[in-house]
Amino acid sequence: MDEPRRAPGGPPVPWTPTPTPPPPTPRFAYLWKRLTRTPYGTAGLGIGATAVLLTPFSGWSPWPWLAGVAVLVMLALLRVDRLLGRWVWPLGGLVVVAGLMLSTTPWAWALAASIGVLVAGVLRLPRWRVAAVGAALCLVSGSAYALVNAQDAREAAAAQARTQAESKGLQGVPAPARLLPTLLNRLAYGDRPEAPGAVCDNLLAEPARAAFTASVAAPDCVAAVRAVTAGITDRNSYADAEAPAVEQADGLVVDACSLTWDGGAAGPQLGVLTIGPEPTGQSYVVTAFTPCP
Template sequence: MEPPRTPPNPPNLPAVPDPPPESRRSPAPPAPLPPRYEPPPQQPPRYPPPQHRPPSPWARLRLRSRRGAVGLGLAAAALLLLPFLDDPGRWWAPVGLGLGTLVLLHLLRLDRLLRGWAPHLAGLVLVVALVQATRENPWAWAFAASIAVVVAGLLRLPRWQVLAAGGVLLVVSVVGYSFRAAEVAQRQDQIAAQAGQVAKSGQGERNPNRVLPALLEALAEKQQVVFCGLLRSPATEQVAAATGAPDCAGAFAALSARVTAPSGYADAVVPAPVQRGERSWTADGCRLSWPGGEDAGPQLGRLQIGETSPMRSYVVTGYQPC
């Protein structure tokens, strides 16, 4: 059995001196860490104190009572309808009716019973009278309403929806009013022309040379009043008998239906009337010719022209067919 092996002797190393007594103390504790940063608690934002602002002009115009709003609406409607009267010279009629209603309510002591609504009732009567006086063009009512809506929209700004609706209504009413005004003007011109024809037919022609051309123009332009107004008895009955009609209106319808070229029928070459007496002439309407060479309508017949008194005008007093 082998003896235990002993480790070899360590090499000779330099001796390490013992540490000094001060180094044997326990190490100092570490320095404390700075506290963790935390944001301050959130606080509500601070706004500057409200400043006093003067009211806008639109805010001052806003009415705060129902009575004032109704009165303003009636006044605006009356002012807007007044320029569109069918007869501007009779503006005093609706205005006098409104003022008369107001005076009557005060005389009858009904203003106390109405509790301050008497002026509004008189204004309503005025507006109704103006509506009646503008019935020829009802688009005037829409125009007045559109102006009222536009004004209301301006008072309610910045709420522009009412203003936009009023603008659209204003455009539509202006277009409609223009077309209707043109129709009314055309109808009035026709009435005036018809009145002139009636006056002209009652007076006759100022020259005997104009009687036959005037009859041709009346047939070409479908002016029955002028045609029949230039005929006197017995010429009226003779023309009706020649055309097989019961009266002058039927004779005119039969003759005007035979006009093939209305634009050129009145341009016929007419022979001059021949004087047969002191106040009598004869016009031959059986020899009519037209510049184009073709007949534009019927040969009218032979006319006897006489002078009327005291107007000293000339009409047809006798007729003979061709």
């Protein structure tokens, strides 16, 4: 150990050890402290966290993020980024957040903010008050978000059902007496690509479709249409056939097993057709089919 120094003509001067310098701050901790203590850093962290939390609620849409990148590129090309300085990155993040907000709902914003508060509270543990507030906010906003989504799903299902009902209203023919000529005409040209669908999907209800398919021992309705078409000898005359018909309360029963033509048989007999309104009541289809004996 060094001997105590003596001042000239005085008592010894006490020895003072050299203070040990503090250990260097880890780089990550240094960067984190720098970010959280600067306005642009704090804004960037908040905007980035908001964008990350909103992304799942937007269906993981990449377009808001691409829009943010496009804005940054445009600012760089216009040299505006030099004027904005370090605020250019928060500005790009704001574009991303704005795009995500356009593709989400207000309750999604509330839930994302609540999750952010909860995460901030967890990071502050054991100080639990912020975490408790975040948990309560998550419970309220999450419940509301689930209810709104369920309501939207019900409305979408109802809209789809209305659309299907309207599309069914476009099937068939507007009057029962017009169904037989329409059906025979489409059968006459059943070898065309669109013809089987025009018969099976447009003129025959499901029970009639199944019975018609079974009447010609075909694997499906499309094959049944083509089988009938193959037996037609005069396409131009086949749709001009006449058949006995009996009116009923909401349509007709047509005996298409007794088809007749002025110039002789133009094709095969078909079956007994029960013609009635489709579910919306806007048009008429074959609701039942009975094969010829």
